[in-house]
Amino acid sequence: MAVPIVAPTITTANPTEYKEIIKKYYSFTKRIHIDASDGTLSPNMPTLMSETAIWWPKGWQVDIHLMSAEPGNHLDNLIKLHPNLVILHPEAKDDLLSIFDTLKQNGMKVGVAITKNIYPPSIKPIIEAADYALIFSGTLGKQGGEADLLLLEKVQLIQEIHQAIEIGWDGGANLENIRTIVHGGVTVINVGSAISKADDPQKMYTALMAETEKEDPI
Numbered sequence: 001m002a003v004p005i006v007a008p009t010i011t012t013a014n015p016t017e018y019k020e021i022i023k024k025y026y027s028f029t030k031r032i033h034i035d036a037s038d039g040t041l042s043p044n045m046p047t048l049m050s051e052t053a054i055w056w057p058k059g060w061q062v063d064i065h066l067m068s069a070e071p072g073n074h075l076d077n078l079i080k081l082h083p084n085l086v087i088l089h090p091e092a093k094d095d096l097l098s099i100f101d102t103l104k105q106n107g108m109k110v111g112v113a114i115t116k117n118i119y120p121p122s123i124k125p126i127i128e129a130a131d132y133a134l135i136f137s138g139t140l141g142k143q144g145g146e147a148d149l150l151l152l153e154k155v156q157l158i159q160e161i162h163q164a165i166e167i168g169w170d171g172g173a174n175l176e177n178i179r180t181i182v183h184g185g186v187t188v189i190n191v192g193s194a195i196s197k198a199d200d201p202q203k204m205y206t207a208l209m210a211e212t213e214k215e216d217p218i
Contacts, residue, residue, distance in 0.1 A: 002166070002187040004212035006178075006205060007063065009170065009192040011035040013048050021196065026057055028202040031084075033170070033190040037067040038074070041089060042140060051077045063132075063190075065113065065170070067140050069093050079106045087111035087134050087168075090123045100129050111168070115140075116148065120157040127161045135186065138171025147172030152184035159185070175207060182212045 008025050010032065012018050025032065034054055039047040048067070051074050056062050063085040066074060072094040078086055079102075086103055088096055090112055100110040111132030114120060120127060127133060135154050138145030148171075155167055168188035169181050181189055191208060198204035 004182045004186070005031055005188045006208045006212065007031045007033045007168075007188055007190045008195045008201075008205065009033045009035065009190045011048060011192060015049075015053055018049060018053070022056065024201055028205050030059065031061040031063070031188075032056065033063045033065060033168075034083075035065050035067065037140075038070070040069040041067045041091065051081060054081060063087060063111070063168075063188075065134065067113075071096075071099055075099060075102060078103065078108075082106070083108060085109040085111050085132055087113050087132065089113050089115075090118065090126050091115075096126055097129055100126075111166075113170075114154060114158070116151065120154055120161060124161050127158060127165065130162070130165060132166045132168060132188075133158045133162075134168040134170055134190075136170050145171045147174075147177050147181070149177065149180060149184070152181065152186070155185035173208075175204075175211060178208055178211045179214055179216075 008029050010021050035048050036051050037048040062083040064083045065087040069092050071088050071092050086108055103110050109131040111134055112126050112130045113134045113136050115136045135151050137148045137151050167186050169186040170190040173181055173189050173191045174194040178189055195201045195204050
């Protein structure tokens with residue numbers, strides 16, 4: 001089993017707040033998950049940071065979760081940014097497989113976000129082409145959701161399609177459930193409000209990491 005990773009999530013539309021969060025997280029994490037949105041994927045979803053406003057410190061491993069129905073419009077900017085990983089939605093209007101190919105050719109990994117209503121076998125070609133599958137338990141564009149642990153059933157379905165794929169989780173991970181999420185087969189746990197709203201984010205990050213390392217499932 002791969003060593004679990006806790007990746008703090010940044011979800012904001014405010015450049016000043018974004019900078020403050022970067023400064024806060026810089027001392028204790030090397031992998032980060034940044035949410036970006038243009039508001040096209042859902043009429044109820046807020047517009048978050050544009051990829052044109054995103055930046056990060058040298059040496060960070062950055063995953064960008066782009067919530068867009070038209071990710072092709074952002075392709076040039078993503079290539080310039082060159083994150084570790086770009087996560088896209090199968091609900092997008094654009095041809096994801098073609099976009100995946102372009103991102104891979106430019107040295108980036110690609111991921112697919114699997115929301116609650118998506119049955120993994122229904123997007124088999126996308127999962128086969130992806131390096132990463134994000135099981136999304138929450139509300140797009142917002143932090144502080146609850147973890148629906150029944151979604152862990154999707155881990156096996158995903159692995160039956162692509163055994164070597166990296167599996168992430170986004171939505172409601174905290175000290176009470178992170179061990180269950182890890183023992184359910186998730187290796188990258190993206191954590192938002194449990195860290196961002198903690199009195200001491202670094203202490204919370206350390207506690208979350210310690211939970212992932214415990215061998216007993218509960």
